[in-house]
Amino acid sequence: xxxxxxxxxxxxxxxxxxxxxxxxxxxxxxxxxxxxxxxxxxxxxxxxxxxxxxxxxxxxxxxxxxxxxxxxxxxxxxxxxxxxxxxxxxxxxxxxxxxxxxxxxxxxxxxxxxxxxxxxxxxxxxxxxxxxxxxxxxxxxxxxxxxxxxxxxxxxxxxxxxxxxxxxxxxxxxxxxxxxxxxxxxxxxxxxxxxxxxxxxxxxxxxxxxxxxxxxxxxxxxxxxxxxxxxxxxxxxxxxxxxxxxxxxxxxxxxxxxxxxxxxxxxxxxxxxxxxxxxxxxxxxxxxxxxxxxxxxxxxxxxxxxxxxxxxxxxxxxxxxxxxxxx
Amino acid sequence: xxxxxxxxxxxxxxxxxxxxxxxxxxxxxxxxxxxxxxxxxxxxxxxxxxxxxxxxxxxxxxxxxxxxxxxxxxxxxxxxxxxxxxxxxxxxxxxxxxxxxxxxxxxxxxxxxxxxxxxxxxxxxxxxxxxxxxxxxxxxxxxxxxxxxxxxxxxxxxxxxxxxxxxxxxxxxxxxxxxxxxxxxxxxxxxxxxxxxxxxxxxxxxxxxxxxxxxxxxxxxxxxxxxxxxxxxxxxxxxxxxxxxxxxxxxxxxxxxxxxxxxxxxxxxxxxxxxxxxxxxxxxxxxxxxxxxxxxxxxxxxxxxxxxxxxxxxxxxxxxxxxxxxx
Numbered sequence: 050x051x052x053x054x055x056x057x058x059x060x061x062x063x064x065x066x067x068x069x070x071x072x073x074x075x076x077x078x079x080x081x082x083x084x085x086x087x088x089x090x091x092x093x094x095x096x097x098x099x100x101x102x103x104x105x106x107x108x109x110x111x112x113x114x115x116x117x118x119x120x121x122x123x124x125x126x127x128x129x130x131x132x133x134x135x136x137x138x139x140x141x142x143x144x145x146x147x148x149x150x151x152x153x154x155x156x157x158x159x160x161x162x163x164x165x166x167x168x169x170x171x172x173x174x175x176x177x178x179x180x181x182x183x184x185x186x187x188x189x190x191x192x193x194x195x196x197x198x199x200x201x202x203x204x205x206x207x208x209x210x211x212x213x214x215x216x217x218x219x220x221x222x223x224x225x226x227x228x229x230x231x232x233x234x235x236x237x238x239x240x241x242x243x244x245x246x247x248x249x250x251x252x253x254x255x256x257x258x259x260x261x262x263x264x265x266x267x268x269x270x271x272x273x274x275x276x277x278x279x280x281x282x283x284x285x286x287x288x289x290x291x292x293x294x295x296x297x298x299x300x301x302x303x304x305x306x307x308x309x310x311x312x313x314x315x316x317x318x319x320x321x322x323x324x325x326x327x328x329x330x331x332x333x334x335x336x337x338x339x340x341x342x343x344x345x346x347x348x349x350x351x352x353x354x355x356x357x358x359x360x361x362x363x364x365x366x367x368x369x370x371x372x373x374x375x376x
Numbered sequence: 377x378x379x380x381x382x383x384x385x386x387x388x389x390x391x392x393x394x395x396x397x398x399x400x401x402x403x404x405x406x407x408x409x410x411x412x413x414x415x416x417x418x419x420x421x422x423x424x425x426x427x428x429x430x431x432x433x434x435x436x437x438x439x440x441x442x443x444x445x446x447x448x449x450x451x452x453x454x455x456x457x458x459x460x461x462x463x464x465x466x467x468x469x470x471x472x473x474x475x476x477x478x479x480x481x482x483x484x485x486x487x488x489x490x491x492x493x494x495x496x497x498x499x500x501x502x503x504x505x506x507x508x509x510x511x512x513x514x515x516x517x518x519x520x521x522x523x524x525x526x527x528x529x530x531x532x533x534x535x536x537x538x539x540x541x542x543x544x545x546x547x548x549x550x551x552x553x554x555x556x557x558x559x560x561x562x563x564x565x566x567x568x569x570x571x572x573x574x575x576x577x578x579x580x581x582x583x584x585x586x587x588x589x590x591x592x593x594x595x596x597x598x599x600x601x602x603x604x605x606x607x608x609x610x611x612x613x614x615x616x617x618x619x620x621x622x623x624x625x626x627x628x629x630x631x632x633x634x635x636x637x638x639x640x641x642x643x644x645x646x647x648x649x650x651x652x653x654x655x656x657x658x659x660x661x662x663x664x665x666x667x668x669x670x671x672x673x674x675x676x677x678x679x680x681x682x683x684x685x686x687x688x689x690x691x692x693x694x695x696x697x698x699x700x701x702x703x
Contacts, residue, residue, distance in 0.1 A: 086381045190557055195564040229519055229605040237522040237602060259609030263617035275564060276603055278556040282586030283607065287614060290590035293509045294646040304642075312639055315631075319621040 050081055050363060052356050053135040053144040056094075057113045058155025059352075063094040066150065069352025075355065079358055083144055092114070110134035116345055119279075120154030124162060124164040132156060136163040137175045139338050146339030146359035148330060150347040156340065157193050157333060164338035167368055169375035171201050173335035173340070174274075176209055177281050178217075180323035181265030188270045189221075191331070192278035199242035201270055201279040206247050207374050208334040209269040215365045216358065217268075224250055225257030225267030227276060232256070234349030246262040247271070274308050288320050329354025334363065334371070339363050377690060379404055379683050380462040380471040383413030383421075384440045385478025386679075387672045390421040393477065396679025401431040403680065407687055410471055412437040412462040443672055447481030459483060464491040466665050473666030473686035475657060477674040483667065484520050484660060491665035492694055493674035496702035498528050500662035501601075502669070503536055504608050505544075507650035510592030514540050514549075518658070519605035526569035529553070529598055533574050534701050535661040536596040542692045543659075543685065544595075551577055552584030552594030554603055554671050559583070574598070621661060656681025659689065661698070666690050 052073075056066045081104050084091050095105065112130035114123045119120035124133060132155055135147040140163050146290060149156055153175070161173045177191035189209040196203060206224050213222035226244055228236045234243050235256060243286040247253040257267045262280070272280070292313075299309050329351045330343035339362045343355045381402075383393045387499055390413060397409040408431050411418050413434035422432065425631060426520060439457040441450045459482055462474040467490050480502070488500045504518035516536040521528060533551050541550035553571055555563040560571050573581040584594045587606070599607075619640075626636050656678045657670035666689045670682045 182617050195556065195567075227606060229522065229602055240522075240602070259606035259611075260613040262610055263613050275556055275567070275605060279554055279586035279603060280606070281611065283589055283610070284586075286587040286590050290509050291618070293645070294649075295642060298642055298645045302642075302645075308638065311635065312642060315622060315625055315629075315639060318625045318629075319618070 050360050051081045051083060051144040052359050053083045053085055053108070053138050053147045054352070055131045055135055055147070055149030055151050055357060056084035056091045056107070059347050060116070063091050064088070065347060065349050066352055067094045067098065068241055068349035069347070069356065070105050071098045071100045072349055072353035073356040074100055077357060077360065080104070080356070081106065082356060083138065084106050085131040085138070088113050108134060108138065114152050114155045116152050117295045118152060118155065120152065120158040123152065123155045124159045132159050134338065136338075140164055140339070145363040146326065146341070147357050148341045148343065148355045150330070150343035150345060150352060150355075153342050156342045157237040160333045160338070160340040163342075164336045164340065167335055167337050168372050170335035170371070171198070171204055173333055174205050175331060175333050176207065176212060177277070177331045178328045179262065179281070179284065181263055181269060183265030184322065185217065185328065186265060186268050186270055187217065188272065188277050188281065189334070190272065190274040191281050192274045197239065197273040199239055199246055202243040202273070203246035204238070204335070204375060205238065206250060206253070206269065206271045208371050209271065210250060210252065211269050211367060211370050211374060212332060212334060215370065216361055219268050221252050222268040223254040223266075224252055224269040224271065225254050225261070226260065227270050227272040228256035230256060231258060232258035243260050243271070256339060258283070288316070291316070303356065318357045326351040327354065329356070329358055337368065377687055378408045378471040379686050380410045380412055380435070380465050380474045380681070382458045382462055382474070382476030382478050383411035383434070384458045385476035386670065386674050387443070389413070390418050392674060392676050393679055394421045394425065394446065394620060395588045395676035396674070396683065397432050398425045398427045400683040401427055401678055401682035404684060404687065407431070407683070408684060409432065410435050410465065411521065412458040412465070414438050414440070421435065435461060436581060439693045441479050441482045443479050445479060445482065447479065447485040450479065450482045451642065456662045459486050462491065463487060463665075466667070467491055471673055472690040473668070475670065475679075475682045475686050477657070477670035477672060477679060477682075480669050483669045487660045487663045487665070487667040491663040491667065494608040494662055494664050494684060495699050497662035497698070498525075498531055501532050501535065502658060502660055503539060504658045506589065506590030506608070507599060507611060507657045508590055509702065511587075513592060513595050513597055514544065515597045515599065515608065516661070517599065517601040517602050517604050518608050521601040524566065524600040525572055526566055527568070529600070530573035531662070531702060533577060533580070533596065533598045535698050536598065537577060537579065538697050539659060539661060539695060540596050542694055542697065543688055546595050548579050549595035550581040550593075551579055551596040552581050552588070554597055554599040555583035555585065557583060558585060564666070567680045570598070577619065615643070619645065624643065653678040654681065655684055656683070664695065
C-alpha cells in the first residue's frame, strides 16, 4: 500500500509532514509513503530522521500552493505543486491515496478535477468529524456544496453512512437530516424532499434538530455546506468562548490559583476526546480515489493518523461500496 | 400604555402569566395589563394576588391553543383563543402590544395574519437573543423564513439593526451576514447578493463565520430561518452537553464532592448572563404591531420582562423607524 503525502502542506512544513510519514511507516510495516514537494527541501528534512529503508520516498514537486490562495486558480496555475503532483500520481495508479494538511479548497478542487467523480455521484463532498457526548459523529457536507438539491443531500447521506460504518467503525450508523423540526413535513422544500428520499435508507432516523447534535441523537448529520461549515467552525469555537466566560467568573470571585488550575484541567480533559489529532483528517467523498485533508496545524501524530485513515479507506475499498449503494 | 398578555400560554398557566402581570404593574406604574384567557379560570388565579386597583384586567377568551398544535390550523379553528383575541384587541387599537409564552408557530402565524405586514416589509421575521462572550447579540431570522431571497435577508439586517440599537441598547450595532468565509465573494448566490445589498448599511461589518458568533464579532447575525433555528437550538444545548462531558471526567477521576460542586457552580455562574429570563421574550419584527413570544417555561420574572420589553418597543415606536428605514 502506497500513500502520497503533501510534504509542504499545512502550517509547519516540511517538518510535520516528514515526521508524520516516519511515524506512519513505523506503525504500519505494510505501507510506503511518497512525499511530494520541492525535492531538495524535503530530502534535507528527511535526512534528520531514521526510518526503515526504502519505505519513504520523495517525488519532486517544486511548486507550493499557499494556505490562502484562491483554490481553482492555484490548481490551474501550479501544475508542479505538491498537491497536483500527488493527486496526479494517484490518478495514474502509482499510489493508493493522497493526503495533505494544505489548502482545503485547493485540495477539494484538485481532487474533483484530477480524480473525477465516482460513477453515479452528483457532487463530491467533504465530511467532517463532529463531537457529540457519545463520541464523534460525521457531518456531511462541511462546506464544499453551498447550493444543494435533494438528490445531492440524499447521496451525502449514503456516502456518510458507508464512511461512518466502515472507517469510523459505527456498526449501524444513525443517519439524520438537520432540520428545524422533527416532523417530516418540517423544513424547506429541499429538506422535505430530501427526507422522503432518505427514507430509502433503513438506518435513517429522520429529522435532527440543532439540540440533537451535541446530544448525539444521530451518527451522520446530513446538511448543506453552508449549515455544515457554520456549525463546524461554531463547534471549534466553543472551548475558547467557554474559557473566556469562566475567566471572567474566576476574576470576579478572585478564585485561588489552584482552583482555577483544577477547573481548567478538568475542562481540557472533558474536551480531550475531540482533539482533531486523533482523527488526523477528513475525507473528500464521491471522488474517484482516496483523498483526505487535515487541519493546517496538524502535528506529526495527526498526519500519521491521516495517513493510516487513508490506508483504511483504500483497504476497505470504500469507493466500490459507494458506487454499489448509489447504483 | 396597555399590553395584552396571553394568560394561558406556556407550560405553567395561568399561574406564571398572572404572577408576571402583577410584577409588571408593580415595576412600571404607567402600564395596564389585559389578561386574555378563559375568564373564570384567570380571575380565580388573579384573586390570589394583590395588585394596584384596575391595573390588571381580564378579557374573556375561552379557547386555548396548545403548545404542539399545528400553527395555521389552530389559529383558523380557534377564533376565541387567548392568542387570536389578544392580537385582535391590538389590531383594533385597544392595546399597545401583545405578548405570550405560548405556541411560537401559532403566534407567528396569527401575528402576520391579524396584524398584517408593515409597509415595505417582504416577510415578517422572528429574531432571537444569542449569547456571545461580549453579551447578547441578535440572530435574525430564527426560524420563521426557511426560503429566503437576498432582499428579505437585507430587510432582516435593517430590522435587526433598529431592534439592537433601540431595544437592546447597543449604540452602533455591528450587523454581520452569516457565511462560510469572510471574503465578500464567498457563499451561495443568495449570500453573495445579500452581501452587496447590506453594504448600504453603514454599520455592516461583512461576512461572519461560525467561529465569530460566540466570539461576539457582530451584534446582529443575519441568516435564513434554517441556519438560525439550528444555531438557536444548538446553542441552548451546549450547557447540558458540557455537563455530561464533565460528569464523565468527574466519575473517571472520582473527584471529591466539594470540587464537583465548585466546578458546577462556576459553570452555572459563567452561563448566568444568558438566562433567558433576563430578556423575557423575543420579537416578531415586520408585523404591523408589537408582538413578542417567550419561552414555554417562562417564569413570572421572564413574563414581566417580556411585558416591559413590549412597552419599550411601543414607546420607542420601533415600527415607524423600520418603515422609514425601508422606504
